[in-house]
Amino acid sequence: MLGISVFILLIALTLSLVQASPVFFEQTILKSPSKRPRYENGELPPFRDTVGWVDPRLNGGRQLDYTDDRIGEPLNVIISSLSDPYILTETGLHMYAKSIGFSEECLGMHYGHIHEANLGDGLGRKQEQFLARQDYVPVIGTCWESVRGGHHFRAWKQNGTLADSGAWFLGASKEKDSSKNHKITEDGYNLGRDFIVDRATAGTRWRGMWWKADVEWKEGLLQRGTRDVNHNIAQDGRVAILTVNRL
Incomplete structure (x- = not known):
């Protein structure tokens, strides 16, 4: 009783x-x-109610890219498809990258390993579509980044038949200079992500076009720490979801 x-x-x-x-x-x-229930390894289950992007894990993808068959680097920034439609095009992303301080590789030549990513969109592992490096000065700015080190990001578009969101998934990081073989700096994944977020949310412009981004932080897409992370460098597990609006 x-x-x-x-x-x-x-x-x-x-x-x-x-x-x-x-x-x-x-x-x-x-x-x-x-x-929210967690798996035995501490990870949160996939997000099923997102707007503007699709959790890659729903269809067998992951939020780490691939540098080999197991390890990779965090895809720690997502540009939502709720953003300005121009930025969702490849030309538009290149223009937007310039506005936040990046540009194409030095003299159009690729340096370093080509990464792949599986965004769970039905296209499996696909090679990076864009590698942008910090642009220190006009014309040869990214060449200086290749020597001195600095910020860079890789980009993939989620556009397969299983998840045709149109969002860009970015893997951002800060790397050391060429004498250190461009190894990621300590805390380089978090620093690379935050460099983009700080500039995007402050407002940027390029050739008469102005943008300003809103940011939403997501936890659970990445497992915090070093598990399967390239160079065994810890990251905090947070992903920045950017919605970039034209002003």
């Missing part, structure tokens, strides 16, 4: 809480990240 009484009391308290503050109940009990 005592057990039944306690159970009835708990139900009464819960109902009174919902009636008194339904917003508190919805946000704290139903939507709390701590309430």
Whole structure:
């Protein structure tokens, strides 16, 4: 009898809480990240209710790219397809990259390993579509980055038949100079991501076009730490979702 009484009391308290503050109940009990079930390795399950991009894990992809058959680098920035339509084109992404301080590789020549990524869009592992390097000065700025080191990012578009979101997935990082074989700096993945986010949200322009981005942070797409991460460099597991609007 005592057990039944306690159970009835708990139900009464819960109902009174919902009636008194339904917003508190919805946000704290139903939507709390701590309430989302986790896999045994600590990862959160795939997101199924995103708008402007699709969680690659839903269709066998992942939020790390591939530098070999196992390890890779974090895809730590997503440009949502809710962004300015021009930026969602390849030409538009190149223009936008210039506005935030990047440009094409030095003299159009590729340096370093070509990465692949599986965005869960049905196209399997595909090679990077764009590699942008920090542009220090006009004309030869990215050549200086190749020597001195700095920020760079790789980009893939999610546009297969299983997930045709049109979003860009970027792998951003900061690397050391050529004497260090362009190895990623300590905390380089987080630094590379934050460099892009800071510039994008501050507002940028290029050749008469102005943009400003809103950012939403997502946890659960990447597992925090060094597991399967290239160079064994830890990252914080956060992914920046950018919606870039033209001003």
